[in-house]
Amino acid sequence: MSIFKAYDIRGIYSSEIDERVAYRIGAAFGTLNYGKIAVGCDTRLSGPQLKEHFIKGAISTGSEILDIGVVTTPVVVFAIEHFNCDGGVNITASHNPKEYNGFKLFDANAMPISYESGIGTLKEIFESENYRKGKGYSSTLAIKEDYINFILALVLARMKIGNRFSVVIDGSNGAAGLYAPEIYRRLGMTVNELNCTADGNFPGHDPDPSKEENLLDAKSRVKEAGADLGFVYDGDGDRLAVIDKDGTAVESSRIFSLLARFLLEEKPGAKIVHDALMSGMAIDTIKRYGGLAIPCRVGHTYIAQKMMEEAAELGGELSGHYYFKETFFADDAILASLKIIELISQEGKRLSELIKDFPDYVSENIRISVKESEKFSFIKKLKEELEREGYLLDCLDGVKVIFEDGWALFRASNTEPKISIAYESKDKEEYNKIKKFVQSIIERVPQ
Numbered sequence: 001m002s003i004f005k006a007y008d009i010r011g012i013y014s015s016e017i018d019e020r021v022a023y024r025i026g027a028a029f030g031t032l033n034y035g036k037i038a039v040g041c042d043t044r045l046s047g048p049q050l051k052e053h054f055i056k057g058a059i060s061t062g063s064e065i066l067d068i069g070v071v072t073t074p075v076v077v078f079a080i081e082h083f084n085c086d087g088g089v090n091i092t093a094s095h096n097p098k099e100y101n102g103f104k105l106f107d108a109n110a111m112p113i114s115y116e117s118g119i120g121t122l123k124e125i126f127e128s129e130n131y132r133k134g135k136g137y138s139s140t141l142a143i144k145e146d147y148i149n150f151i152l153a154l155v156l157a158r159m160k161i162g163n164r165f166s167v168v169i170d171g172s173n174g175a176a177g178l179y180a181p182e183i184y185r186r187l188g189m190t191v192n193e194l195n196c197t198a199d200g201n202f203p204g205h206d207p208d209p210s211k212e213e214n215l216l217d218a219k220s221r222v223k224e225a226g227a228d229l230g231f232v233y234d235g236d237g238d239r240l241a242v243i244d245k246d247g248t249a250v251e252s253s254r255i256f257s258l259l260a261r262f263l264l265e266e267k268p269g270a271k272i273v274h275d276a277l278m279s280g281m282a283i284d285t286i287k288r289y290g291g292l293a294i295p296c297r298v299g300h301t302y303i304a305q306k307m308m309e310e311a312a313e314l315g316g317e318l319s320g321h322y323y324f325k326e327t328f329f330a331d332d333a334i335l336a337s338l339k340i341i342e343l344i345s346q347e348g349k350r351l352s353e354l355i356k357d358f359p360d361y362v363s364e365n366i367r368i369s370v371k372e373s374e375k376f377s378f379i380k381k382l383k384e385e386l387e388r389e390g391y392l393l394d395c396l397d398g399v400k401v402i403f404e405d406g407w408a409l410f411r412a413s414n415t416e417p418k419i420s421i422a423y424e425s426k427d428k429e430e431y432n433k434i435k436k437f438v439q440s441i442i443e444r445v446p447q
């Protein structure tokens with residue numbers, strides 16, 4: 001499988017991505033986005049050497065490199081804006097297991113670069129090795145203090161929380177653990193650190209908070225410590241899971257609904273972008289509070305781009321990514337968690353109380369294995385068949401079948417040989433009907 005994906009470059013170190021590949025990607029990126037480039041990496045073991053070779057490649061094009069060290073992906077976005085860069089790169093495999101590494105790329109507007117908007121061209125330059133030539137240079141830059149001050153300025157004025165508020169922070173041994181505890185402490189909270197040391201072996205658990213098994217440490221620590229809330233971040237600090245005071249994980253659609261409600265009380269009529277997988281709970285909530293819900297394809301490159309085009313204030317993906325206009329449309333998980341605390345501090349209520357009045361939907365998300373070579377053609381064929389059978393379809397991203405009181409969405413995964421399926425309804429009987437329909441489709445998937 002190619003390392004050049006729909007939203008980023010990703011593969012296994014060192015069989016798919018090694019130092020030589022990193023050099024060539026650096027040279028290709030410097031050719032494509034020539035100028036001043038911010039470069040960071042997460043805590044993966046292969047990060048330092050891949051960064052060194054990426055930088056050497058980019059320098060050979062005449063580019064000027066700002067090496068910003070170990071960072072979350074939102075920090076790279078901040079660096080591009082703050083230092084007026086022509087592009088930026090984080091060397092990270094996000095929430096993937098430790099064997100992986102990769103490159104998330106950003107343009108001069110700090111917009112993530114997708115396959116269509118640049119990775120495809122970068123791949124052509126990479127393959128032809130037809131690079132720009134020049135004499136560049138690199139310098140290291142300590143960015144932590146600037147970023148922390150930037151985030152504090154966004155929330156400080158409204159935070160009324162004292163040291164009696166206590167949080168558990170699980171950094172998953174990734175980059176967020178190097179930033180989040182200090183920000184929380186400066187806001188006066190009591191911080192319980194869990195997996196907040198940088199360790200690319202990820203000894204605590206895999207850095208993916210969308211998987212239940214990776215939340216176990218944080219859940220029990222919240223209860224043991226009697227903390228008010230717990231937050232689990234992924235490897236590069238853009239994916240978040242929230243644990244309530246009683247040690248239960250709160251679904252991302254509830255967190256997003258809460259963030260939307262919070263925003264709309266302050267900015268009535270605001271535009272809010274959500275991915276195609278997002279629960280009707282959040283969409284209903286956005287409408288109920290007078291916001292404009294804008295649907296978008298799944299994937300950070302599409303959400304950020306859509307938000308910029310629409311000048312949207314907030315964005316959200318079911319996988320636990322929350323995007324903000326204030327962070328230049330980046331999905332900053334640290335800011336998302338601070339906003340949850342801000343809301344609690346304003347309303348003086350517990351999280352469980354704040355989320356209980358959202359409409360209840362029954363939903364399920366599953367992934368089914370499929371022959372890699374047939375995953376896209378299966379979705380295309382399914383669309384044609386369902387159209388012929390007279391179903392009402394929405395084809396913004398994959399095939400979404402619209403029922404009277406619910407929906408089912410079928411998509412080919414961009415990263416794995418899988419078909420991802422989501423379905424939901426407000427009504428239990430309708431949900432069971434949709435579930436049966438989904439089962440009948442699953443039988444058609446080529447294994």
Ligand SMILES: [Zn+2]
Nearest residue numbers: 094095236238
């Ligand atoms: Zn991530």
